[in-house]
Amino acid sequence: TREPTTALNTDELLHWLHRYNWHRPNGSLGSKPPISRIGLDRDNLLRLHS
Template sequence: NGKAERFIQTALREWAYACAYPSSEHRKAHLPSWTHMYNWHRPHGSLKSKTPISRLGLSRDNLLRIHS
């Protein structure tokens, strides 16, 4: 699956090997914040510089729109 392979490439480049983590535990602890950034804040070229969450078309009163 091309989309899965692309995600893995991006995760390796921007999360796993983006900086020198002191340990695997530190790297693992950073994954939830990176995943949040990837889905909510990072523009994607294949989505015309929109974020993946924007594809859901959530209204302002949807609880998923409330995030940190």
């Protein structure tokens, strides 16, 4: 078996972090994702999440 490369691990971590912060509902935030706490307006949201 081949060991995973660092680049692959980094890509997977970045994908996981994105999903965790932008898409995963959080019970203590009323089922909103964690990113909702910083109060982005529509322009900033589109700039950060594209």
